[in-house]
Amino acid sequence: MTLLEVCSLELTYPGTTGKVLRGASLAVERGGCMALLGPSGSGKSSLLRAIAGFETPGAGDVRVGDRSVTSLPPHRRPVSLVFQRPRLFPHLTVLDNVALSLEAQGSRRRAARSDAMRFLELVSATELASRRPATLSGGQEQRVALARALAARPEVLLLDEPFSGLDPVARDEMHALLRELRALVEPTLLMVTHDRSEAAAVADVAAVLLEGRIVQTGKLDDLLARPGSATLHRFLGGANVVRGAFDGRAHRSALGTLPVDAGATALPHGEYDLLLRQEALSLADPYSTMPDTVTGVVIENTRPGGAPRTIVDVGGVHLHIDRDYGQAEPAVGAQVDVVIPMAARWLVAADDQVTTAVVPPLHGESATQSIMRPMAQ
Amino acid sequence: MTLHTMPVTRRQQVSTSPRDRRRHLVSLLVAALLLLPITPLVAWSFAEQWTFPAIVPQAWGWPEQVWNAGTVAAFATSFVLATFVACAATMLGAMAGLGLRRAPRAVSTAASILLLAAAAAPPFALAMGATVGSLQLGVAGPPAVAMVLVVLALPYTTFVMRAAFAGYDESLEEQGRTLGMTSWMVLRWIRIPLLLPSVATAALLAFIVGWSDYIVTVLLGGGDLITLPLLIAGAASGTGNEQSLAFLGMLAIAPPLMMTTLAFGLARRYLR
Numbered sequence: 001m002t003l004l005e006v007c008s009l010e011l012t013y014p015g016t017t018g019k020v021l022r023g024a025s026l027a028v029e030r031g032g033c034m035a036l037l038g039p040s041g042s043g044k045s046s047l048l049r050a051i052a053g054f055e056t057p058g059a060g061d062v063r064v065g066d067r068s069v070t071s072l073p074p075h076r077r078p079v080s081l082v083f084q085r086p087r088l089f090p091h092l093t094v095l096d097n098v099a100l101s102l103e104a105q106g107s108r109r110r111a112a113r114s115d116a117m118r119f120l121e122l123v124s125a126t127e128l129a130s131r132r133p134a135t136l137s138g139g140q141e142q143r144v145a146l147a148r149a150l151a152a153r154p155e156v157l158l159l160d161e162p163f164s165g166l167d168p169v170a171r172d173e174m175h176a177l178l179r180e181l182r183a184l185v186e187p188t189l190l191m192v193t194h195d196r197s198e199a200a201a202v203a204d205v206a207a208v209l210l211e212g213r214i215v216q217t218g219k220l221d222d223l224l225a226r227p228g229s230a231t232l233h234r235f236l237g238g239a240n241v242v243r244g245a246f247d248g249r250a251h252r253s254a255l256g257t258l259p260v261d262a263g264a265t266a267l268p269h270g271e272y273d274l275l276l277r278q279e280a281l282s283l284a285d286p287y288s289t290m291p292d293t294v295t296g297v298v299i300e301n302t303r304p305g306g307a308p309r310t311i312v313d314v315g316g317v318h319l320h321i322d323r324d325y326g327q328a329e330p331a332v333g334a335q336v337d338v339v340i341p342m343a344a345r346w347l348v349a350a351d352d353q354v355t356t357a358v359v360p361p362l363h364g365e366s367a368t369q370s371i372m373r374p375m376a377q
Numbered sequence: 378m379t380l381h382t383m384p385v386t387r388r389q390q391v392s393t394s395p396r397d398r399r400r401h402l403v404s405l406l407v408a409a410l411l412l413l414p415i416t417p418l419v420a421w422s423f424a425e426q427w428t429f430p431a432i433v434p435q436a437w438g439w440p441e442q443v444w445n446a447g448t449v450a451a452f453a454t455s456f457v458l459a460t461f462v463a464c465a466a467t468m469l470g471a472m473a474g475l476g477l478r479r480a481p482r483a484v485s486t487a488a489s490i491l492l493l494a495a496a497a498a499p500p501f502a503l504a505m506g507a508t509v510g511s512l513q514l515g516v517a518g519p520p521a522v523a524m525v526l527v528v529l530a531l532p533y534t535t536f537v538m539r540a541a542f543a544g545y546d547e548s549l550e551e552q553g554r555t556l557g558m559t560s561w562m563v564l565r566w567i568r569i570p571l572l573l574p575s576v577a578t579a580a581l582l583a584f585i586v587g588w589s590d591y592i593v594t595v596l597l598g599g600g601d602l603i604t605l606p607l608l609i610a611g612a613a614s615g616t617g618n619e620q621s622l623a624f625l626g627m628l629a630i631a632p633p634l635m636m637t638t639l640a641f642g643l644a645r646r647y648l649r
Contacts, residue, residue, distance in 0.1 A: 054555075074555050075558055080557075081555040087549055089549060090571070103566075104553070152555075
């Protein structure tokens with residue numbers, strides 16, 4: 001059941017002419033967690049601020065449950081926002097920070113302090129109760145900020161890149177904590193992030209915001225495998241975009257003629273970009289008998305983000321292929337075969353126009369190339 | 378119990394590094410420099426007889442000649458006047474500080490220069506100017522004294538409050554709102570506690586302006602307003618009044634010291 005629903009939200013900041021949000025719409029299920037992905041300046045934080053009531057939208061509606069909260073001030077909305085900076089109150093102890101949240105809901109001071117301890121327990125931060133925010137590490141501060149936000153007992157918890165300032169270890173700990181919290185108290189979460197791995201670690205579904213519009217929603221794996229445009233593919237970390245022509249059966253490009261899923265045969269003939277996730281490609285010995293291969297020459301071995309990757313020149317196209325850890329590094333200049341599985345081939349219109357689309361499950365009935373038909377029209 | 382799980386005792390927490398020892402030494406030196414001028418004042422206050430070359434007074438006694446109703450009244454008058462100046466100047470300074478914080482940069486800079494000029498100008502010149510102005514407005518006596526002192530204290534309170542507002546993190550109020558706090562709760566639980574140390578500091582400075590004034594009180598008070606500085610000036614103009622002078626000086630030091638302690642206490646309480 002949908003708990004948070006944002007309908008066609010439009011937002012323009014005073015004194016500016018350009019719209020920050022251009023009809024953004026999304027829905028989050030009760031107890032679910034949606035990751036809101038998007039490049040810097042796409043309007044992610046503005047959307048969260050509009051949901052929390054800090055910005056007044058020019059049009060559209062924000063609904064929590066069955067009621068509209070668009071006209072309510074921030075303190076009367078059943079949502080809490082955890083900012084990128086934890087914003088703990090510096091003059092109060094950790095316990096009082098959390099207790100204040102409960103007092104704001106009407107609890108008496110003594111009861112609030114007692115209940116606050118339970119929320120600190122929830123985030124494994126009871127030992128911090130008597131400390132001042134200035135003495136906490138970044139991870140500890142965010143734990144307390146989470147406890148404080150949960151103590152306000154919001155129906156929807158909004159997280160605005162809360163872990164982006166943390167080191168990788170602390171960030172992993174916070175992801176684990178968030179998963180535990182989800183299992184324990186089942187909060188409904190909408191989390192802004194620009195980190196795909198964070199979205200994968202925490203969220204059930206993801207939405208991509210580009211230029212103030214939600215352009216795609218769905219499970220993250222589905223978004224990665226079948227993005228709506230080459231731009232979206234690149235934003236989601238995809239490294240391979242190959243321009244070519246589709247003739248009803250196969251995509252013809254510098255890679256050669258690659259047959260495409262039967263579902264795509266309904267696509268009109270024309271110019272298309274073939275999108276290939278580097279994780280879906282693999283290396284094989286040259287002249288191997290494996291199907292779905294193209295032959296090329298290794299031009300570079302790199303480690304973007306720590307993962308081993310080989311770049312292979314195939315007819316002038318530089319294909320990026322992620323290797324498994326431990327897999328032997330091919331020599332630069334060596335001839336190799338690149339395996340391009342049929343399931344990894346995804347076509348999008350070459351005009352790079354993104355239309356709003358919900359990506360169905362990858363293995364569902366409609367998980368075929370036919371989803372792209374509206375985009376090619 | 379392993380080494381890592383052993384509790385750290387308080388004794389172990391006290392650092393005794395050479396750097397800390399140097400810091401303690403400097404602190405002691407500063408404290409000695411501040412207390413040194415007060416020490417003879419304390420001794421003189423209770424010295425019935427103290428002649429050269431004796432290092433300590435030859436006879437001790439209570440300063441009965443100044444411990445009378447007139448002194449208590451002057452003390453009370455000074456206290457009321459200084460408290461009024463502190464309250465009014467802090468309130469106006471807070472408003473001006475907030476205005477300057479939000480004003481365009483050019484306006485804010487111009488106002489800062491004016492305020493600095495006012496604070497740097499000789500007090501007598503400022504007091505004369507303000508006095509002439511108030512007399513031309515037809516305001517005289519205690520209300521005029523209070524009004525002029527508020528004006529003289531305003532540069533200090535405005536500066537302090539402007540700095541306070543500049544350092545105040547308004548995003549904390551936003552955080553409070555998203556946790557369900559009403560405007561009143563935000564004011565009571567966030568804004569006031571966080572600004573309180575600065576308010577106390579501004580009030581302390583304004584209090585000192587009002588408490589220690591002599592010139593304005595003499596020029597505008599018209600003899601109706603007898604404050605502690607006037608008594609001190611009277612005692613200082615005569616001879617053989619060392620004990621009275623020292624005792625009045627001690628009385629004059631007490632309230633600002635108490636206010637300073639309070640301001641520092643608030644700062645320690647809220648700005649850790």
